Amino acid sequence: MGENNGNLERRLERLRAWRSPVAILTAGLTAFLTLSGLVILLAPFSVANQINVIAHTLGGLLFLVPCGWYLARHWRQYWRHSWSHHLVLGYMGGAALLLCVVSGVVLTLQATLGRRISYGWDTVHIVTTFAILAFAAPHVLVLALRDRKARPTSVETPSPATVGHYGRGLGAITLAGAGLILLAAFLYPGLRLQKEFPADYSFKYGAKRPFAPSMARTDDSMPMDDRLLSGSLTCGTSGCHEQIVQEWEPSAHRYAAMDTAFQKIQMNMAQQNGPESTRYCGGCHDPISLFSGAKNLFVADEKLTSLHGFQEGVSCLACHSVRQVDVKGNANYWIARPARYLFEIEYAQKPRGATRFVRDFLIRSYPKQHMKDLSKRLFKTPEYCAACHKQFIDKEINNVGWVQLQNQYDNWRQSRWNHPTDATKRVECRECHMPLVPSTDPAAGDPTDYNRSADDSRHRSHRFIAANQLMPPLLKLRGWQQQVALTEKWLRGGFEIPEIANKWRNGAVVTLDLIAPEKVRAGEKVDLKLVMGSNKVGHDFPTGPLDIIQSWLQVIVKDDQGRVLFSRGLVDPKGFIQPGTFMFKAEPVDQNGNLIDRHNLWEMVGVRYRRSLFPGFSDTAEFSFFCPSLVQASAKTFPQEVAYPLSAPVGANSLHVEARLLYRKVDQYLLNFMFGEQAGLTAPVTEMAIQTRRIALERGSGAGPDDE
Numbered sequence: 001m002g003e004n005n006g007n008l009e010r011r012l013e014r015l016r017a018w019r020s021p022v023a024i025l026t027a028g029l030t031a032f033l034t035l036s037g038l039v040i041l042l043a044p045f046s047v048a049n050q051i052n053v054i055a056h057t058l059g060g061l062l063f064l065v066p067c068g069w070y071l072a073r074h075w076r077q078y079w080r081h082s083w084s085h086h087l088v089l090g091y092m093g094g095a096a097l098l099l100c101v102v103s104g105v106v107l108t109l110q111a112t113l114g115r116r117i118s119y120g121w122d123t124v125h126i127v128t129t130f131a132i133l134a135f136a137a138p139h140v141l142v143l144a145l146r147d148r149k150a151r152p153t154s155v156e157t158p159s160p161a162t163v164g165h166y167g168r169g170l171g172a173i174t175l176a177g178a179g180l181i182l183l184a185a186f187l188y189p190g191l192r193l194q195k196e197f198p199a200d201y202s203f204k205y206g207a208k209r210p211f212a213p214s215m216a217r218t219d220d221s222m223p224m225d226d227r228l229l230s231g232s233l234t235c236g237t238s239g240c241h242e243q244i245v246q247e248w249e250p251s252a253h254r255y256a257a258m259d260t261a262f263q264k265i266q267m268n269m270a271q272q273n274g275p276e277s278t279r280y281c282g283g284c285h286d287p288i289s290l291f292s293g294a295k296n297l298f299v300a301d302e303k304l305t306s307l308h309g310f311q312e313g314v315s316c317l318a319c320h321s322v323r324q325v326d327v328k329g330n331a332n333y334w335i336a337r338p339a340r341y342l343f344e345i346e347y348a349q350k351p352r353g354a355t356r357f358v359r360d361f362l363i364r365s366y367p368k369q370h371m372k373d374l375s376k377r378l379f380k381t382p383e384y385c386a387a388c389h390k391q392f393i394d395k396e397i398n399n400v401g402w403v404q405l406q407n408q409y410d411n412w413r414q415s416r417w418n419h420p421t422d423a424t425k426r427v428e429c430r431e432c433h434m435p436l437v438p439s440t441d442p443a444a445g446d447p448t449d450y451n452r453s454a455d456d457s458r459h460r461s462h463r464f465i466a467a468n469q470l471m472p473p474l475l476k477l478r479g480w481q482q483q484v485a486l487t488e489k490w491l492r493g494g495f496e497i498p499e500i501a502n503k504w505r506n507g508a509v510v511t512l513d514l515i516a517p518e519k520v521r522a523g524e525k526v527d528l529k530l531v532m533g534s535n536k537v538g539h540d541f542p543t544g545p546l547d548i549i550q551s552w553l554q555v556i557v558k559d560d561q562g563r564v565l566f567s568r569g570l571v572d573p574k575g576f577i578q579p580g581t582f583m584f585k586a587e588p589v590d591q592n593g594n595l596i597d598r599h600n601l602w603e604m605v606g607v608r609y610r611r612s613l614f615p616g617f618s619d620t621a622e623f624s625f626f627c628p629s630l631v632q633a634s635a636k637t638f639p640q641e642v643a644y645p646l647s648a649p650v651g652a653n654s655l656h657v658e659a660r661l662l663y664r665k666v667d668q669y670l671l672n673f674m675f676g677e678q679a680g681l682t683a684p685v686t687e688m689a690i691q692t693r694r695i696a697l698e699r700g701s702g703a704g705p706d707d708e
Helices: 002-019 021-042 047-078 085-113 119-149 160-187 242-248 260-273 275-285 287-291 307-312 316-320 344-349 353-365 368-374 382-386 408-413 429-433 471-475 480-492 631-637 668-675
Strands: 322-325 333-335 390-393 403-407 436-438 458-460 510-515 519-522 525-534 550-558 564-568 583-590 604-611 618-626 654-664 686-701
Touching: 002 021, 002 160, 021 047, 021 119, 021 160, 047 085, 047 160, 047 353, 085 119, 085 353, 119 160, 260 275, 260 471, 260 668, 275 287, 287 307, 316 322, 316 368, 322 382, 344 353, 382 408, 382 429, 390 408, 403 408, 403 604, 471 480, 480 686, 510 654, 510 686, 525 550, 525 654, 525 686, 550 618, 564 618
Parallel strands: 519 686
Antiparallel strands: 322 333, 390 403, 436 458, 510 525, 525 618, 550 564, 550 583, 550 654, 583 604, 654 686
């Protein structure tokens, strides 16, 4: 009798289990969450799958209460039962379900309150999903099949109809969840993005090369809406890449398009050579405008630069969406349309609380596409930099032929810094210009670098410190003061980079050695020799557009009373450098031999003079003057060198020589041409190296040239 009662009780339990609303809801949500989780893992990135992520999260939160209630009740009902394969599967499935729930809650909290999810917890969540399929699903299916085959002996015995009720409920919940996701995806309006060129777009260089003469191209040769590549500041507003965005804001990459010199020269180029030719500049300076078709026909008051292009220059997405490069230069890269998350573009244009939350949550909880699009090994190679940091012009621009311009990549490739087979000796672009900095950024750590790890709490600086100390003060972007201070420190050689300290050099970027006699008599000719050595430069010094950039030697000789006896390289109050100065620069010419002095490179066919330092090499400058005495004779022989008193002062014991290597980004003539002399704008001058010597004066008469 007791045995019959026990069997009846178990039958009643099974009946209640198959018909229990909590059991059906738990099973339905489990099925929906498992299937939606598999879709998140295996299906491609799409609007529907992003909505699926949201539904999966909301369903998981809804699942907590019925799941907890059901598992607790189910365990109380069956924990005293004898062990069987059904019971083992149930315990294993229940454990997997609990661990999946816990990991899901942790991931939800991390995506909501943190800046990134833990890949450890993410792995647990994925593995336990498959464990549910392996244990919980068979547990339910075996029992369902058994009870569907059982013949009802009483009203309380489970029947096929009872099991079917359970199955129909489970299916209805799963299908309802899937239907809601598809409906939401269908109703999501999204944004209407530009996918065609403007009606008046000029295909001057052919329909198959819509962005020529720039070598940059899109994946389908079609334009991109400028909103696709913009919105860089929002990368920091979520608290994710805040540190990196702050570094980028005053950088040369950020102001590449708003650079006032670039804008002036671009307009001059458009007026003289046609607006289409400015696409040549756009691939590197202004990719957002180039790919949106803004560099087209224009009127006098237009800038050939889109609003977002002007504000962001080389934006986060413009740089990180590059998929392939070629070392020819001139922006020879292929860029793909970045996949954007829900509300990502909308939030960038009109920040709102709800859309910002959804965007941030999706990127953090579903980072697969974010990582796939924006993190590439290619970005870490010198060849990636070469796409823009190598430049030439050809017949399409100058109507004559090919001319090499700045070429940092090949300078580096052929230099002592390049050891292709030994990373411990090799110094690459990013190691200097993107040094490691302490970081709390989600992008910190990199196990693919030979000297780094995944948890090194450092990231590559996005300041791209180099040599432009003119533009940050003019534009006054956020953080410009620190940018200028670091640039000055960089130019002086005081910028320390610990990661490459064992293979870089100490001291100045360009060393300066002053060779002078220890003593001299009045009236004697004094010979000075200055030796400059490229010490810490990975390419030519100076580099960049040498028709603009100037680096020169300034030499000043004084007596004991501080009177100037000789000078070279002085800068007058209007910003012009003294004639006859030793200078590193280039003097390009047009086809008529006229000097290119307005950065009008579209007219350039060659150079008549070029002087720079190759990495590891040195150059020498020599200066001569006469020690004060017999000035008239000296003036006849060396008229340009005479800039001192008629005789050595009474009581003078020595001459004091001071030599400096100076640098500025833009020469004064070009500044006056672009902004007008009345603007009073001059480029800041940085002292890169200095050397001093004392030359003793011997008593007694010396022999000047007229005495021989």
